[in-house]
Amino acid sequence: MQIPRQTSVTLPFPSRWGIHAAVGGRPVVYGIFNINSVTGNRVVGTVNFRGRDIPINGYWDENTKQLRVDSPYATYSGHLTIFDDPSIRIRHYILTGRLTMKPPSLQAGQYGTWVATTDTVLAGAPISSGVLPPVGVFLTSDLLKGAVGR
Numbered sequence: 001m002q003i004p005r006q007t008s009v010t011l012p013f014p015s016r017w018g019i020h021a022a023v024g025g026r027p028v029v030y031g032i033f034n035i036n037s038v039t040g041n042r043v044v045g046t047v048n049f050r051g052r053d054i055p056i057n058g059y060w061d062e063n064t065k066q067l068r069v070d071s072p073y074a075t076y077s078g079h080l081t082i083f084d085d086p087s088i089r090i091r092h093y094i095l096t097g098r099l100t101m102k103p104p105s106l107q108a109g110q111y112g113t114w115v116a117t118t119d120t121v122l123a124g125a126p127i128s129s130g131v132l133p134p135v136g137v138f139l140t141s142d143l144l145k146g147a148v149g150r
Helices: 135-145
Strands: 015-023 026-039 042-048 054-061 066-070 074-085 090-101 111-121
Touching: 015 090, 042 066, 074 111
Parallel strands: none
Antiparallel strands: 015 026, 015 111, 026 042, 042 054, 054 066, 066 074, 074 090, 090 111
C-alpha cells in the first residue's frame, strides 16, 4: 500500500496580509488582503482598501510561486518570496506584482504595482535570508500591527 504524499503549500492560509498598491505611479491606499483558503490551486479571499471586504478569487501555482486573483475592480498577479530573519525568529511572506484596474473602477485600464506581506514565527531552520526585503514589507507589517494611521 502506497501512502499518499502530503505537499506543503508555501502560501499560508488562512492568513491576513497588509497590502499597498500604486496605480499610474500614484499610491492608492493601504489595506488588508485576506487569503481564506487554498484548495488545490484555487485561492479564495478578500481585499479591503476602504473599509469594505471585496471578494477575490484566483489561482496559486506552487511550483512557480505565482498568484493571480481577480476582484470586481482589479486583477492582481504576483510572485511569493520568503525572507527569514533568524535573529528575531520571524518568517516574512512577501507577495509583489502588477495589477490592472478594470471596469467599473474609475481607473479602468490603468496598471500599477502592489506588495502584500504577512509574517509568522520562524519554526525550524531558515530557508531564505539573503538580501533585505523591500521597504514595503516593513510598512505593510506596521499596518498589520496597528502602527500605521495612529
